[in-house]
């Protein structure tokens with residue numbers, strides 16, 4: 888169970904889906920919807936930091952799981 892999980896800055900995110908593609912978690916932590924990345928399964932995060940390192944616009948940080956998101960409404 889993750890202690891940390893991603894927080895995506897939607898002012899930076901361009902919806903490229905690289906985070907979704909590199910995430911090794913099952914189920915995938917991310918979902919791409921409406922041109923943005925959403926954190927749908929934060930509990931599945933293994934804290935590997937692949938998404939943090941791969942995001943082309945540095946939109947992702949790992950934070951305490953209670954602060955992870957956003958989730959789609």
Ligand code: SF4
Nearest residue numbers: 900901903904906942
């Ligand atoms: S890799 Fe970064 S810019 Fe691309 S969808 Fe994920 S958060 Fe958004």
Ligand code: SF4
Nearest residue numbers: 910932933935936938
């Ligand atoms: S840190 Fe790793 S497991 Fe967690 S969301 Fe990013 S790519 Fe997926």
